Amino acid sequence: MEVPRVTDFLAQNSLWVVLIVVLVVWGGILGYLFRIDKRLKQVEDEIRKS
Amino acid sequence: MGLRIFLGLWLSAVIIFGFSLPMVAQPQHWYDLPIIPGLAEKARIIFFHVPTAWLSVLAFLSSLFYAVRYLRKKEPIDDIKSASSAGIGFLFCFLATVTGAIWAKFSWGTYWNWDPRQTSIFVLLLIYGAYFALRSAVEVEEKRASLSAVYAIIGGVTMPFFMFIMPRILASLHPEPLLNAQGKVHMNTMMLIVFLASLAGFTALYYWMWSLHVRAERIHYQRSQIHGGASRD
Numbered sequence: 373m374e375v376p377r378v379t380d381f382l383a384q385n386s387l388w389v390v391l392i393v394v395l396v397v398w399g400g401i402l403g404y405l406f407r408i409d410k411r412l413k414q415v416e417d418e419i420r421k422s
Numbered sequence: 423m424g425l426r427i428f429l430g431l432w433l434s435a436v437i438i439f440g441f442s443l444p445m446v447a448q449p450q451h452w453y454d455l456p457i458i459p460g461l462a463e464k465a466r467i468i469f470f471h472v473p474t475a476w477l478s479v480l481a482f483l484s485s486l487f488y489a490v491r492y493l494r495k496k497e498p499i500d501d502i503k504s505a506s507s508a509g510i511g512f513l514f515c516f517l518a519t520v521t522g523a524i525w526a527k528f529s530w531g532t533y534w535n536w537d538p539r540q541t542s543i544f545v546l547l548l549i550y551g552a553y554f555a556l557r558s559a560v561e562v563e564e565k566r567a568s569l570s571a572v573y574a575i576i577g578g579v580t581m582p583f584f585m586f587i588m589p590r591i592l593a594s595l596h597p598e599p600l601l602n603a604q605g606k607v608h609m610n611t612m613m614l615i616v617f618l619a620s621l622a623g624f625t626a627l628y629y630w631m632w633s634l635h636v637r638a639e640r641i642h643y644q645r646s647q648i649h650g651g652a653s654r655d
Contacts, residue, residue, distance in 0.1 A: 379527070387441070387466070394470050396521055397470050397471075400513055400517045401627070401631070404510070404513055408631075408635055411638045411639075419645065422645075
């Protein structure tokens with residue numbers, strides 16, 4: 373039995389393509405916020421040590 | 423805090439409306455979206471992909487503005503603002519490239535085909551990638567700030583060419599931009615409302631992300647000045 377490929381499924385159900393796009397955008401924004409959080413922790417550690 | 427909760431609710435509403443408004447061949451109700459030939463449901467990507475490209479334009483222009491201000495006043499805070507804005511611009515430029523490639527796979531059959539839109543945004547990524555390479559290569563703070571300000575101005579000036587002019591000069595498969603060659607907006611009213619709401623929400627989100635980054639970098643800079651000038655990066 374032939375297993376349908378993910379790309380074939382997405383080609384036929386294009387709303388899922390939009391969902392992937394939204395997840396990519398929010399994943400990027402979340403990654404950036406984690407980076408700022410890490411930076412703030414670094415600054416807080418410096419303040420605590422001094 | 424209230425404004426941030428409002429922003430979260432606003433962007434959630436954009437996602438809900440962006441996904442749930444029905445797409446029909448002949449819109450009868452105020453909430454109907456038209457089916458765009460060749461795009462179908464994929465047309466909804468406009469609510470999420472275009473704002474990322476818009477934010478990269480906004481962030482690069484903001485970076486240009488603070489770079490000019492730094493060269494005029496030599497205030498380190500302007501360098502921090504310019505670099506933070508360029509960082510967010512790069513992030514959204516990258517997101518616009520990736521989301522555009524995903525869309526291209528299901529519309530054009532391939533992730534990447536060097537369409538003028540793809541080529542121009544790729545060149546922009548290279549330009550701003552080099553900006554961060556330049557910043558990390560110079561250790562003396564004042565020199566780094568001056569050099570990167572000059573580079574941010576060059577990058578900011580060339581950005582409109584790559585973002586707006588080049589894709590319009592060359593034949594492209596990319597769907598017509600919101601403001602078409604005749605200077606008119608061809609979009610269903612409901613679609614336009616959700617799209618503009620998304621643009622407004624993402625713009626506010628950009629401002630919040632930028633101010634968070636600037637605040638963190640400002641504290642770090644002030645501390646490094648007090649404690650003998652530790653390197654910022």
